[in-house]
Amino acid sequence: MTPDDINNSNTSANVNSSDCVQRIDGVTSSWTETVVNARVEQSIWDAALASADDALVLVQWLESLRP
Amino acid sequence: MSKVPGNISGRSLGIRRRKHLGWRTLDIKAPDVVAEDPNSHISGSATTGGNTVVTFNGSCSHNTNDGIDMAVFGMPLTNNYGDAITFTTPFSIKFQVEFIGCTGDYKGTNEAIPCFGMGIGQNGSDFDNTNNHWIMSGFVFNSAADPPTLKMYNNRANGHTGQSVNNGSAMNAGSGFMNGTIYVGPAVGSKADAESVMIMNNTTQYSGTSYAYDNGPTSLNYDLPNDASTFDSDGQIYLYAFFGTNSTSSLDYTSKTVPVLTCRLRYLITSDPGGWGGSGT
Numbered sequence: 001m002t003p004d005d006i007n008n009s010n011t012s013a014n015v016n017s018s019d020c021v022q023r024i025d026g027v028t029s030s031w032t033e034t035v036v037n038a039r040v041e042q043s044i045w046d047a048a049l050a051s052a053d054d055a056l057v058l059v060q061w062l063e064s065l066r067p
Numbered sequence: 068m069s070k071v072p073g074n075i076s077g078r079s080l081g082i083r084r085r086k087h088l089g090w091r092t093l094d095i096k097a098p099d100v101v102a103e104d105p106n107s108h109i110s111g112s113a114t115t116g117g118n119t120v121v122t123f124n125g126s127c128s129h130n131t132n133d134g135i136d137m138a139v140f141g142m143p144l145t146n147n148y149g150d151a152i153t154f155t156t157p158f159s160i161k162f163q164v165e166f167i168g169c170t171g172d173y174k175g176t177n178e179a180i181p182c183f184g185m186g187i188g189q190n191g192s193d194f195d196n197t198n199n200h201w202i203m204s205g206f207v208f209n210s211a212a213d214p215p216t217l218k219m220y221n222n223r224a225n226g227h228t229g230q231s232v233n234n235g236s237a238m239n240a241g242s243g244f245m246n247g248t249i250y251v252g253p254a255v256g257s258k259a260d261a262e263s264v265m266i267m268n269n270t271t272q273y274s275g276t277s278y279a280y281d282n283g284p285t286s287l288n289y290d291l292p293n294d295a296s297t298f299d300s301d302g303q304i305y306l307y308a309f310f311g312t313n314s315t316s317s318l319d320y321t322s323k324t325v326p327v328l329t330c331r332l333r334y335l336i337t338s339d340p341g342g343w344g345g346s347g348t
Binding site for chain 2: 014016017018019020021022023024025033035037066067
């Protein structure tokens, strides 16, 4: 699978980062999240589940969407 | 007495008249607004022509990134008929936070970092008390440019006394028109359950341009993630607007020109004054 295979499928997503802070019972913690909203065509998903190489392609494709 | 055919008086008798239609401007100077700024984030506020204008304080020694700890304006939330809305029935509220402009010094070294927006909560005053539960969204400044680039911002209750803050990714210049929706209930109040309150925000270019989406973060969505953070009141719901400096470290404003922010805040309620369908039992 290649990134173009994903581009040519009915797959869409947006990826961004989010700086997070929370304070509970006076204890503050912070972290950064990657926020993924995605709809992935089933055939793409199945290929990613079946192959580590294809899974990497999918994740790298998602990462390429980050602003 | 008029005898003109068709001129029938009293046609509205017995018909309930809507007090508000469509979008309403959140007027922070309305008589039923409770304004609190216990940490002195702003020095003045005004409304003009539907715009909200806020002057930030010349010095602010309070370090926070929580909107609920900034200057908060709260007012009772009412439906289209002017009736109070309580947490006993499910409803949704749409809102718009629109950046208009900002003068003065901001986002540089030792300069205010304006943060503003709106949301809902259950306290009608003493907003920053740990017994309050709330959820709000808006913007935080991300650059010193004019106009500044912005990030979407969210602040909400987490646990019974905790709170969470999220900033989205940096958006392109010109993205400053947030349309959001808050979904509430029915599992709130005495029936509080996790994730029964959600806020969803989209940001586009300013009005007057194309309304195009930013090519980066198009939406940020959050919920009240646990039972303890969910609204635990069956009483009146309050609409909030917040303004303040988003900084967790002290700023020395010496010789700086304080920012004056202009924005628009609007909201639209979907709530049935007759209640709703029933318990499902």
